[in-house]
Amino acid sequence: MKKIIMLMVAMLYVVATNAKTLVAYYSYTNNVERIVAELRSQIEVDVMEIEPAQKGLDYAANNYALGTQLLNAIKANPNDASSYPAIDPVEVNMDDYDMVIIAVPLWWSQMAAPFQTFLFQYGQQMAGKNIGVIVSSASSDISGVVADAKRLIPKGNFIEPNLWIRSSQTSHATSLIADWLNDIHYNSITSSVTSVQDNVNFELKSTEGILNVNGDFEKLSIYNLSGDKVIETSNSQVNTSSLTPGIYVTQISSETYSVTRKISIR
Ligand SMILES: Cc1cc2nc3c(=O)[nH]c(=O)nc-3n(C[C@H](O)[C@H](O)[C@H](O)COP(=O)(O)O)c2cc1C
Missing domain, CATH: 3.40.50.360 (Flavodoxin domain)
Known part of the structure; x- marks a missing residue:
């Protein structure tokens, strides 16, 4: 079973304006x-x-x-x-x-x-x-x-x-x-970022192919390194077992901010 081996607390948040x-x-x-x-x-x-x-x-x-x-x-x-x-x-x-x-x-x-x-x-x-x-x-x-x-x-x-x-x-x-x-x-x-601020904590934890997101958000998107979105969800538990092992970029966002972090799926 593929696992995400990662424990991460994001200390920055990025204020994003969605490109129109x-x-x-x-x-x-x-x-x-x-x-x-x-x-x-x-x-x-x-x-x-x-x-x-x-x-x-x-x-x-x-x-x-x-x-x-x-x-x-x-x-x-x-x-x-x-x-x-x-x-x-x-x-x-x-x-x-x-x-x-x-x-x-x-x-x-x-x-x-x-x-x-x-x-x-x-x-x-x-x-x-x-x-x-x-x-x-x-x-x-x-x-x-x-x-x-x-x-x-x-x-x-x-x-x-x-x-x-x-x-x-x-x-x-x-x-x-x-x-x-x-x-x-x-x-x-079409994704754009306008500024970076402090003090929003997100915890991403994994257990057996499930990514758990701890924190308030509206949307979580996972991109592969080619920029293709492979998962989009509003759930705080995300099944990642279908993803090929490798590095991905996770974007957790609400209307006013977006946190972006790399994750590694093994
Ligand atoms: C004035 C006019 C000239 C056209 N000339 C060509 C043409 O040279 N070659 C071609 O493949 N289609 C030509 N078409 C066909 C249109 O490009 C085609 O039907 C297109 O799908 C129309 O899009 P629409 O239904 O959104 O108007 C022409 C259509 C019109 C009305």
Whole structure:
């Protein structure tokens, strides 16, 4: 039986502000909308939908004539605000967010025009933020959409890989998103620490594959050294017998603090 051999009293506590994530999306035929619904069921995020100001337009009619026209106007004068189709006003304070996930359809190998308007207006304010990119297309490769994102968010910290979900894969979004969040180490990149203070005592003790936590807390998370969360619980007795022996990082947190300690499982 694996055992955690450890007795530890944490004398410091770390005040953490949970990093917040914004998901901004546009969807014409609802594939991206379904993807975003799945995403928000897996992680805690604020969600904002971008909507064209002019309602009822058919971007796909006449062999996508209107969609093509909008994109051509942007291409001709990408630095001119009047090249971009009007969208409903959005109110967002980018200071509230450390990460922005953009989710958008591909149109003619480019980013759908209404979403380009949003990024033209707000992309500069996303400087230094982590940017995740999710693109839905019928079949075309998404590199042109990623290039549009990088043009419109010139100082974004783009997190690789991007997530490409073909229209036909929309019903598999659950597992595709879960894998992607894992691939980008979402939990690690969105955890942040702001200050360290004294005088909170936590005792972690082990007996036969059970980790006992002594102290008030709301959540205990255990991460492996790749940053993947392997256990999350609010119980003060945690069954760790399923973990492969090795070093792990334990984070015990409440709304106002977080204690982080290494543990060794043998
Ligand atoms: C104007 C327009 C142009 C499109 N161009 C392409 C294309 O070049 N290649 C492709 O694979 N899909 C193309 N599509 C299909 C969309 O990318 C795909 O259906 C996507 O899933 C739509 O997302 P949504 O349902 O959220 O709007 C186009 C769709 C529209 C409306």
